[in-house]
Amino acid sequence: MSTINSADRTTGVDRTSGALPRLGGSPARGFGVHAVLALAALLFLNWLVVTEVPLAIKGIGSSYLIFFYHFPAAINVFVFYGALMGASVLYLKTKDPIWDRRARAAAEVGILCNAVLLVTGSTWAKAAWNAWWVWNDPRLMSAAVMTLIYIGYLMLHGAIEEPARRRQVAGVYGSLAFLNIPMVHYSIKLFGQASHPMKFDALSDASVVATRWYGVAAFFVFYLLIYRWTFDRKSRADRLEDSLGRIRRIEERGATS
């Protein structure tokens, strides 16, 4: 198997041995085991949700069950946007394109978590508050702004043609975008509570607390699998782009000689 040390720094492709590269330094090995683990973790979470926690809570009924999918999405949003920020800083420091690729994959998974967060939250809001969205709620609005900021990251990444400049600009943007995250977390303290509470007192039951944190771990395994899947796809796309560029250069050289 090729090593990244002898690989092209732009693509992660080993030019010396010609062997199958490691897709930019991320071992694709163990993906099946990871998938089985993720499935087992999620099935166990579902089992906990239907057997271990109260099926309905006074005042909010059974609608609260969606919390066990909503809360893990919220925590994993912070985890993957944090990873995006870390990878962006490392790219700016090292200029190694693999960090840009990692940042981009983390952004996509973060936006997926973000979408799950908004859809489950909005669904729960309809059941609990009889409204899909509350426009004057600081938590909801700050989460919406966060979503737009990170969609902006992907748009920016796709908008700049020249690779080095694209990575540089995305690195700076990805580092600075994280400043929004504390704003989301502390939005209720900063701007006051409208509908979304800072803490759900009704959900303080020990089985509910344990299940929700187990849910965070189970979904982390799941989202990490999606991250690996995304990263591999991006690595292949970059290698293909690099190969096409090299073919064009060979053709140009042939045309001029």
Add this chain to the structure above:
Amino acid sequence: MRTPRIAVPTVAALLAIFAAPAFAQGAGNAPSSDYRWAVYTGCSLVFVCILVYLFVTHRKGAALSEDLAHLERRIDSLED
């Protein structure tokens, strides 16, 4: 590209299953045992579908990587 054709029903099913517990909130707040297992089966099926999709496309991707490595070796030999 086959991805959108698979992704759209998966996402639709995901949304429907996530929405089910919320809309099942009854006045008596006492869902039946059938409801409980419908939630379990529905949520589990969604996760099984997503993970099978990820695994199958990952394996296809691994095969594409080998083709790509072959192409890169050919380009290497043309550049030399």
